[in-house]
Amino acid sequence: MTTKTIKASAAGTFAPVLFAVVLGLGVITLTGHVQASALHDAAHDVRHATGFPCH
Amino acid sequence: MFSRILTSALFAGAAAGLIAALLQLVFVQPVLLHAELYESGELVHFGGEAISAHPELPGFNAMRDGLSIVFTMLTYTGYALVMVALMSMAERQGHAVNARSGLLWGLAGFITFHFAPGLSLAPEVPGVAAADVAVRQIWWTATVAAAGIAMWLIAFGGNLVSYLIAAALLLAPHLIGAPEPDSFSGPVPTEIGALFAARAFGIGMAAWVLLGTFAGYFWQSESARAEAAA
Secondary structure, three states, X not given: OOHHHHHHHHHHHHHHHHHHHHHHHHHHHHHXXXXXXXXXXXXXXXXXXXXXXXX | OHHHHHHHHHHHHHHHHHHHHHHHHHHOHHHHHHHHHHHOOOOOOOOOOOOOOOOOOOOOOXXXXXXXXXXXXXXXXXXXXXXXXHHHHHHHOOOOOOHHHHHHHHHHHHHHHHHHHHHHOOOOOOOOOOOOHHHHHHHHHHHHHHHHHHHHHHHHOOOHHHHHHHHHHHHHHHHHXXXXXXXXXXXXXXXXXXXXXXXXXXXXXXXXXXXXHHHHHHHHHHHHHHHHHO
């Protein structure tokens, strides 16, 4: 394997990892932190039970 | 690569999230509903006569508890996306990822997302006095980030310097201190508050260990399938 293909495959692996992490953190922020009242009310019990700061 | 991360995370997150939600409904929700009787003023302790510790609580509410189940599954799927992505990175560095090692991943995840912030920002029953929510969220996020890096350094650092950095990252948020309320005004009996915190941590740990085990298992089986197809 040449240096070039190693670099290409490393970049090809890093992008999906980064995207999955960002997506995951986005979901956690939405369910755990966003204070919009509809979201807050729906997620209220979960936020308390899962240790997120709530109201 | 991305579809393998996504598939493993979705399976693991949905399964562990569903179990977490059911455990919470049985063990945490009754304590929360009990606390709400004091938050709303329906019950008052130290008001004169003794108050029964076993009041009648509202039962299963399809709308409220159904939403809780959906949001717990979503939350654990979010955790799983982050964890499986990091698992794929660890595997590329030569570390075995399977259901067995997943158990440790789960414990590390619990410490990162639940126990580290909860150590100074204890799981709250409704009605407790607390500092401004935005300030607590900033502290929570910084503590989770520091603990996550610390867990990675402890697991994969492999030298004294990384262990020392990890220890500093774990200690710093608690030495600095979490945002605290100016005064106490919580109407809920301490017995209920303590039970709630203990139950929240216990169920959180059980759910996280399952999440890590499932994530390791699905990651390994998805990898085996991808190799067989190649």
